[in-house]
Amino acid sequence: MFGIQRNLLALAIATALTACGGDDGSNGINGTNGANGADGADGQDLVAAPSLIRLATLPIGSEVTGLYKTDNGELFFNVQHPSDTLAAPENLAAVGVVEGMDLDRLDKRLADVAVPADGSAEANTTQLAIGSYKVLGRAGDTYQGALPFGLGSIVNGANTQALKQSQDPDFNAFVAANADGSEGYLFTSWEDRPGAVSRMHVSRDSEGEWSVSDVMNVDFSAVMGTLINCFGTLSPWNTPLVAEENYEAENAENWNNPAYTSGYPSYTDVQLLQDYLGGTFPNPYRYGYIVEITQPTAAAPVPVKHFTLGRMAHENAVVMPDQKTVYLTDDGTDKGFYKFVATNPGDLSSGTLYAAKVTQDATSDTARAGMNLSWIELGTATNAQLETWIASYDNIDETDYVDGATSYITQAEIDDWAANGTGDDRYAFLETLRAAEAKGATVEFRKMEGININYHGAASGTLPVMYVAMSEVRSGMTDNEGDIQLTENRCGVVYRMGLDANYNTTRMEPVVVGGPYDSTAATNRCSTDGISNPDNLLVLDDGRVLIGEDTSNHENNMIWVYNPAGE
Template sequence: MNFQHKTLLALAITAALSGCGDDGKDGQNGADGANGTDGSNGVDLIAAPRLTRLATVPLGAEITGLFKTDNGELFFNVQHPSDTLDAPENNAAVGVIEGFDIDQLDPRLAAVSAPASGAAEAKQVNLAIGSYKVLGRAGDTYQGALPFGLGSINNGDESAALKQSQDPDFNAFVASNADGSEGYLFTSWEDRPGAVSRMNVARADEGSWSVSDVMNVDFSGVLGTLINCFGTLSPWGTPLVSEENYEAENTAHWNDSSYTSGYPGYNDVKLLQDYLAGTYPNPYHYGYIVEITNPTSANPVPVKHFTLGRMAHENAVVMPDQKTVYLTDDGTNKAFYKFVATNAGDLSAGTLYAAKVTQDATSDTARAGMNISWIELGSATNAQLATWIADYDGIDETDYVDGATSYITDAEIQDWADNNTGDDRYAFLESLKAAAAKGATTEFRKMEGININYHGVAANTVPFMYVAMSEVAKGMSDTSGDIQLTENKCGVVYRLGLDASYNTSRMEPVVVGGPYDSTAAANACATSGISNPDNLLVLDDGRVIIGEDTSNHENNMIWVYNPAGE
């Protein structure tokens, strides 16, 4: 491809994204072109990628829990809607779109409009196609099946409520019959402590969904969970729930009674202590991927995989070899991880790696890709790690010393990294600090959902993984380190190619948010494009579903990105 063609293609892509999928408009110095043709000087253009707004949600709400069934049904949640909304819209919702198959979505579908400020549409779910069926709202009791209500965070024996959550996050549907018309919908509740509800749901012949039973997964056997965020369904059919422990690298504050502003802070740790019937929690029990085994049994069994590292897990996605797992760490100045299991289908033993990136020679966020190499951090088993974690039992706030730590020290981690001294506990219990000490890149800002189309990757028809960077800022946009990009407060979706061994060695921007206007009262990020992408799904034909978690759009949105255009 010659330079002029490359330039025109880049311009066409930018126009398509900023124009919410209009047909090839505004070629440089040329007439508007249908489907990307007739650009500058008469050169035909390849059809530009298309971005279509599929849905909007009520004021204040985040879009979470994007999950597509094998039959093309799309579940998603309305998380923490504004308290100013009238009931029942002021309560979080878990739901599904009825009346369409997302795998058969018309690529020329007309986008749903962005609601006007103050309009009725701004206070409800709006869809370009189909209708949103609420399966449950925060506080619903289902005729007593949940005595304290859907999303209630209860103590370990479910005898008392600790708090009511408005934060449903990850959904996973596990079919219980051959045609996928019945099954169990698992929903994470992103709170401190965390919870997971399970609904028995069924789809009638005419396409409507109903709920017949609801329960909470019992996490007392793994000492509870913390900030249960996004996730995926493993290739062998088990939900993989992410504990987003934002304070994983700040373990020194865990038993600091003055540290009340953290996520979690001391008050949250005390609620965990209530969950544990008075035992002060060990911080090294929280911040992992939790696999829910036996998901269709009367009593699903959670397993915490210490082997996948302790961090602010946003998501883990398992490759078709059932051994390679990619993991994102949400927050500021974070790392990107890969895990390779010792045995396929078993995450209880393996090796953890962290990414080292080399940025292209441009600071343009819309153009700069990054080459990736992988630094080995350590190898371990869950059983080994459980023994090491137990070394920090029995510590509480009475042991806290200002300016010191009751737990693993930075000096221990650096000595391990420099001299290969001690065991590999540091790689798994203090993963971010271990990655930094080993020289990995720890500058990512708000790395969110990561996902693949499993069958497309297995067959090499969609050999890509996508990851959402909610915004490019702070460590990613300063003038030091491995990443030095222009700030983009609206975020970027990156694409990562996968080779035959499911390794990735490069990430490139494909959907770029903005422009950003700090003076805009309602929508600081233009409503014609993405703002702070979070959940991602990859469809069978390579299209990508993008859900927002943003305050830069008055109403959060779901988008369909079509890299092939129309």
């Protein structure tokens, strides 16, 4: 059997087979056999149900991160935090590329890679349905001294001391350095506290083999460091857009609390940021933004934090072909969904931020319920304005902490601004989630992860769609309160959104639904015939979608190819 030809009943999505008629079959999708042709009786052709192919499985304990496709159809991805119990070197995080596979010409009838058996050798390494995984670097690699502290090491701003060794490579972006894309720079985020971004100078030879010639770390000292660098995208003007996933962006009141040990970030993480800064206590309002790495091919790339895109647990931002409209996801529990519209194309330093308000369909069935979206304006600002507002909180540290109070923006300030227009728009950008809630936006999403488009398809109008991963549907999405009231799905959902001619979206609908879920299973609590906790997404040129998992509900995380048109 070629692939896993699952209709969306098997995915918990009901889709009927429909018939396309044509004069003696000439207009059928595959109905070229004339009357009574093999593809459909009397010239009719049955539209294939959407399908999934399992493209890869990763080592035990690891997460799929950094899905990135080049213009030549090559796939980069990472093996994040594999199990410490694995034999070396598989116990170390890896940044790598698939050799011997062209995503743009991937056979729609490709056979699935098998689910590894428990305890097998295959369960301990990366398996692919086609091609082979080439490791370009593992955590700790020094590249003959080019990285003296090692790949993924979090180094202080002065570049004199390693603060920790990360096992968490996340976002990848390849910036080509020549016309045929055989040479360029691979940027990789390291999702830690503090964060980091490495840059590899990589090239592909005539046999299709990739190698690394040089490695460096991007210097973030000019922007006071970074925090939890998660997924991202490459902008239409070829600059990496790194997402700071500040999980506790709305919890600034505990930032300078020495007793706050359980957070993400915790006070210990804040102290490490202080070490990064050479002793200066960090300002919470400097962390939780989209960081654009400008001049990416220069000897010293220049990072710019775009305060204008809001402060939150950014998973990633995707820029539309108008080079002005940006959609942003906020990872975690009871979070929002955001849109930014820049003042000028190609310049994210000024613009207006919006938050989504949801109206759910009249069903709680997660596999069927779509959501209409309207957009509430939060505020307009520039990076320069916001820098001035942020700086006013610079000289606060642990000595200012008072139990039961906050040293930073209060809820009363936010509520007064939302209700009465009191004060400036700093609240929309520095306390984005709390401001969105105060303005009446929906803040019930649970684990909204990667969001992406196919840039060329969206620009031409041939693929006017955007996809977003909801790692799981729980908590505020299933509590029978508020705007979203769905049935729980611990295995997650991928939603699709249409884009109009101005790149606005007003509706999201479920298209791939994970499960069923078996809480009693020792491993693989989510069915291995479908997705579990989707995270990274890529939209291919032909409309297919790559889905990477971040799950403990599959023993081995997987990469899937979803084909909305079937085979």
